Amino acid sequence: AQRVTQPEKLLSVFKGAPVELKCNYSYSGSPELFWYVQYSRQRLQLLLRHISRESIKGFTADLNKGETSFHLKKPFAQEEDSAMYYCALTGNSGYALNFGKGTSLLVTP
Amino acid sequence: DTGVSQDPRHKITKRGQNVTFRCDPISEHNRLYWYRQTLGQGPEFLTYFQNEAQLEKSRLLSDRFSAERPKGSFSTLEIQRTEQGDSAMYLCASSLPGHATAGYTFGSGTRLTVV
Numbered sequence: 001a002q003r004v005t006q007p008e009k010l011l012s013v014f015k016g017a018p019v020e021l022k023c024n025y026s027y028s029g030s031p032e033l034f035w036y037v038q039y040s041r042q043r044l045q046l047l048l049r050h051i052s053r054e055s056i057k058g059f060t061a062d063l064n065k066g067e068t069s070f071h072l073k074k075p076f077a078q079e080e081d082s083a084m085y086y087c088a089l090t091g092n093s094g095y096a097l098n099f100g101k102g103t104s105l106l107v108t109p
Numbered sequence: 110d111t112g113v114s115q116d117p118r119h120k121i122t123k124r125g126q127n128v129t130f131r132c133d134p135i136s137e138h139n140r141l142y143w144y145r146q147t148l149g150q151g152p153e154f155l156t157y158f159q160n161e162a163q164l165e166k167s168r169l170l171s172d173r174f175s176a177e178r179p180k181g182s183f184s185t186l187e188i189q190r191t192e193q194g195d196s197a198m199y200l201c202a203s204s205l206p207g208h209a210t211a212g213y214t215f216g217s218g219t220r221l222t223v224v
Contacts, residue, residue, distance in 0.1 A: 004151075034212065044152070044200065046212035086151050095140065095204075096165065097213065099151030 004089050006100035012079050012105055020071040021103045023061075023087030031089045033070040034097070035061055038084040047072075047085070048100045057081070077107045114202050121222045122191055129187045132163035132221045134203030141184050142213065143176055144200040152200055158184060183213065191223045 003026040014021050025031060026071040035047040050063040055102045061072045069099060070087060084104050114133040122128050134141045139160050144152035144179070157165045160181035171178075173191075178184040188195055198220050202213035 009149075043217045044215040046214075049212060088151070095142070095157050096154040096167075097142075097144075097152070098154070101149065101151050 002089055002091050002098045004087050004098055004100035006103045006106070007087075008103045009040065009101070010084060010104045010106065013057055013105070014056055015079055015107055015109050016076050019074050019077040019081070019107075021068045021085050021087075021105065023072065023100060025068050025070065025087075025089050027068075030089055030090055032090045033061070033063055034071050034090075035059070035070075036086045036088055037098070040083070044086070076104075079107045079109060081105060082107045088102075111182055113203055113214050115199075115216035115219050117219055118217065119220045119222075120224060123192060123221060124223055125190055127187065127189045128221060129154075129185050130189060130199055130201075130221075131185045132186070132201030133182070134184070134201070135214055136182075137205070138203035138214070139181065139206045140204045141178060142202045142204070142219070143184070144202065146200060147196075148200040155186075160176050191221075191222045196221055196223045 005024045007022050033050040036044050037047045038044045048054050059074045061070050063070050084102050086102045087100045090097050116131045143155040146152045154167050155170050156176050158178040161178050170217045173189045176186045198218045200218045201216045204213050
């Protein structure tokens with residue numbers, strides 16, 4: 001069974017501080033992992049994919065198969081990063097995304 | 110093309126009534142997905158189309174739910190005999206041909222309230 005766990009419902013950090021949003025998964029095969037973000041009053045949108053190994057808006061995420069984790073990190077948080085962040089996994093099906101419950105990030109000045 | 114469009118944005122209905130939602134995906138996206146999101150939860154997969162073929166349905170999709178994509182373009186999701194537990198945000202997404210790895214484009218959703 002596929003499962004995505006985001007242990008923190010809310011994460012509050014000061015502007016300029018590092019931020020790490022945790023994501024752990026369980027899946028027996030080789031997963032593909034994603035981070036989606038939803039800013040206030042906007043639609044859910046793709047932030048980054050592990051397969052691309054990209055950095056978007058200063059965020060990075062590394063897939064750690066040993067720890068079954070895909071934590072999202074940014075060295076210096078900005079107020080505009082305040083949003084809801086969802087970690088998601090797709091397995092062998094290649095289409096259905098399994099989302100975590102999300103973490104609300106609040107960056108305060 | 111302004112992305113994935115969903116209609117209506119909000120729907121309030123009485124318990125027992127039928128409701129239908131519409132989704133217009135990005136035109137070149139042949140894959141279309143329906144998700145449901147309740148308060149405090151992430152989106153949950155309901156069903157998936159490749160062109161006009163419905164290829165997968167979640168067990169969350171009870172017999173009261175039916176989805177169609179008649180010409181491989183827009184899709185409808187119908188809920189019959191609505192129950193209060195159906196109250197949720199219904200999200201539609203589409204993706205490029207191939208693999209979900211390309212990432213979904215989501216619509217703004219239809220918020221259903223059953224009273």
